[in-house]
Structure formats: structure tokens, C-alpha cells
Amino acid sequence: MHLAYPAVLAVLLFCTGLYGVLARRNAILVLMSVELMLNAVNLNLVAFDVWLRDTLHSGQALTLFTIAIAAAEIGIGLAIVLLVYRNRGSSDIDRLRDLAERPDGADADGTPQPDTQAEATA
Amino acid sequence: MTLAATAAGHGFLSPTGVEIAFLLVGIGTLGAAVITVTTRQLVHAALWLVVALGGVAVEYLLLTAEFIAWVQVLIYVGSVVVLLLFGLMLTKAPIGRSPDADSGNRWAALVVALAAAGALVWVVVDAFRATWISFDGPVQGSAEASGRSLFQYWVLPFEALSVLLLAALVGAIVLSRRGGEGRAPAAALPDAAARASAAPATAPREEQR
Numbered sequence: 355m356h357l358a359y360p361a362v363l364a365v366l367l368f369c370t371g372l373y374g375v376l377a378r379r380n381a382i383l384v385l386m387s388v389e390l391m392l393n394a395v396n397l398n399l400v401a402f403d404v405w406l407r408d409t410l411h412s413g414q415a416l417t418l419f420t421i422a423i424a425a426a427e428i429g430i431g432l433a434i435v436l437l438v439y440r441n442r443g444s445s446d447i448d449r450l451r452d453l454a455e456r457p458d459g460a461d462a463d464g465t466p467q468p469d470t471q472a473e474a475t476a
Numbered sequence: 477m478t479l480a481a482t483a484a485g486h487g488f489l490s491p492t493g494v495e496i497a498f499l500l501v502g503i504g505t506l507g508a509a510v511i512t513v514t515t516r517q518l519v520h521a522a523l524w525l526v527v528a529l530g531g532v533a534v535e536y537l538l539l540t541a542e543f544i545a546w547v548q549v550l551i552y553v554g555s556v557v558v559l560l561l562f563g564l565m566l567t568k569a570p571i572g573r574s575p576d577a578d579s580g581n582r583w584a585a586l587v588v589a590l591a592a593a594g595a596l597v598w599v600v601v602d603a604f605r606a607t608w609i610s611f612d613g614p615v616q617g618s619a620e621a622s623g624r625s626l627f628q629y630w631v632l633p634f635e636a637l638s639v640l641l642l643a644a645l646v647g648a649i650v651l652s653r654r655g656g657e658g659r660a661p662a663a664a665l666p667d668a669a670a671r672a673s674a675a676p677a678t679a680p681r682e683e684q685r
Contacts, residue, residue, distance in 0.1 A: 355495050357607040360539065361600045363502040367509055367532075369593035374513030376585030377578050382563045383518065386525050389556060390509050393532050396548075400541045404616045405609045411625035414617055415633070417544050418626070421551050422637050426644035428556050432563040433651040445567045448579050 360401035368394035381435045381445045385428060392424045494611070498538050505531030516577045518569040522560050529553050539609075541617030 367390055374387025396417045403413025439445045508527035515521050529552040536545035626634060
């Protein structure tokens with residue numbers, strides 16, 4: 355098999371995940387896009403392992419480690435998203451702007467954001 | 477010279493059966509991934525993610541990495557997608573079409589993704605123009621070979637990984653239990669779902685104190 359097939363597929367999957375991370379607004383959809391990017395990396399690892407015929411099987415071992423770390427990451431990430439949702443009533447990453455620098459610095463004392471309230475009632 | 481010598485016996489315009497299968501499954505996988513990041517129905521995004529991850533598992537099988545393929549099916553399709561669906565349900569994601577699934581910078585994101593895809597495809601195709609994967613000889617990714625190398629050469633990272641999984645488990649429990657001083661800890665997730673559905677407008681506000 356030509357090595358360009360898995361390499362190009364991994365590149366395209368990675369860029370699809372990149373678009374998802376940048377363009378999505380819901381935090382869980384961002385996590386799904388991160389999973390797509392991790393899968394692209396895994397595909398590259400397996401393809402190069404089979405191509406190089408590594409005697410240590412490092413590509414496949416690292417793929418297993420990546421899958422386990424991705425599972426841990428999705429658990430922690432979902433816990434954080436649920437905590438944010440419980441506190442803010444929204445899992446919308448565009449609206450989590452409490453740490454943003456504002457140009458005037460006047461409304462730094464926790465003024466309620468109206469759209470968070472609207473999201474909670476929706 | 478060397479390129480022609482390497483390419484002897486391989487035709488770029490006469491693909492083998494494995495290449496055709498890889499290409500077809502890859503097109504399906506890529507289409508499912510694109511639908512995952514562009515659909516406006518959140519639950520459908522999770523279900524298309526199943527198709528994409530299953531397609532990647534089939535690609536592992538075509539690359540003779542059978543153990544990785546079944547681990548992929550078990551962990552990704554089996555547990556990660558179920559966790560994501562739980563997360564969608566617990567954050568009360570809308571079932572139908574949600575008009576604000578994409579943020580305002582999607583055109584910038586599209587430009588960045590297309591530029592990255594173009595650059596990476598160009599580099600990768602240029603670098604691996606004359607390399608072929610040979611499937612002759614012993615199978616590289618059988619369960620026996622993977623397990624042998626994993627427990628001969630990779631034992632210490634394997635054990636460290638188990639400690640990391642334990643730390644992630646404890647961290648997820650600590651994060652999602654209803655902590656705070658003077659409050660009784662309760663089972664986090666069902667409690668959160670019950671409270672959010674009982675008082676959707678007031679609960680997030682009063683928890684913020």
C-alpha cells in the first residue's frame with residue numbers, strides 16, 4: 355500500500371478536527387473534534403509502525419497509550435463541562451468571558467451577563 | 477533513478493485491492509467526520525462520530541493492526557461516545573436543530589483548516605511519494621506481537637498509565653461531586669440532572685451565590 359493513503363487521510367481528519375475545535379460553540383462538540391484530531395494522530399502512528407516494521411512496536415504501543423489518555427481526557431473534560439454548566443447554566447464556550455480583559459476595566463466586579471440568564475431559561 | 481527503482485513493481489495508477497478498500501473506507505470516514513463538525517443537531521454529531529471512529533477502526537484492520545482496531549472499537553465507540561452522549565444529555569442539549577451550534581468565527585476557522593490541510597497534504601505527499609508499505613512477512617500488529625512487545629519493552633509506561641487513569645478517575649469524581657464547605661456531598665451527576673430539570677431557571681443562579 356502506498357504510504358500516502360493513510361498519511362493523507364490522517365491529515366484530512368486532523369484538519370477536520372481543527373475546524374471543529376475552532377468553529378464549534380458547544381464545549382462537548384469541541385471535545386468531539388479533539389477526539390477526531392487524536393484519531394488522526396493514532397492513524398499516523400499505526401501506519402508508520404507498519405511501514406517501518408518496528409521491532410519494539412513503538413507505534414502500536416504509543417497508540418494504545420494515546421487511546422487510554424484520550425479516555426482519561428474525555429472523562430476529566432466532561433466533568434469540567436458539567437461543572438461549568440451547573441454553575442453557569444450554559445456550556446457555551448463563547449460566553450465564558452469572565453477572565454477576558456476588557457478595555458475600560460469598569461465592569462470587572464461581576465456584573466451579571468444577560469445572555470447567560472437567557473440561556474439558562476431556554 | 478532511485479525513485480524509479482523503488483517504484484518498480486508498484487503502479488500508482490493501478491492500485492491494489494487493499495488500497496481501493498482503504499480509499500473507500502477513508503472517504504466514508506472523512507465524510508462522517510465532516511458531518512460531525514458541521515451538523516447543527518448535537519446528538520446527530522455524536523452518532524456520526526461513531527461512524528467516523530468505526531471507519532478508523534476498519535482502517536486499522538486494513539493496516540493489519542487488529543489489536544488496535546478492537547481496542548478502538550471497545551474504548552472509542554463503546555465508551556467515549558457513550559460518555560459524550562451522557563454529557564450532551566446532562567447539559568440539556570437541544571434535541572432538534574440548534575441554530576447557534578457554530579460560533580461567529582467559523583469562516584476564520586474554515587480558512588485556517590483549509591490552509592493547514594493544503595500545506596500538510598502538500599508536504600506529506602511530497603515526502604512519501606515513493607514509499608510503499610509492504611504487507612509481506614509476519615503480521616506486524618497481531619495481538620500476540622502487540623502484547624509481547626507491550627509487556628516486554630513497555631511495562632513501565634504501561635504501569636504509569638494505569639496510575640494516570642486512577643488519577644483521572646479520582647479527579648473526575650472530585651470535580652463532579654457537589655463540593656463546597658458545609659454542604660453534604662451527594663452523588664453528582666443524577667443530582668445535577670434532577671436539580672437542573674426541576675428548577676432550570678433558578679438553580680444555576682443560586683449556586684453561583
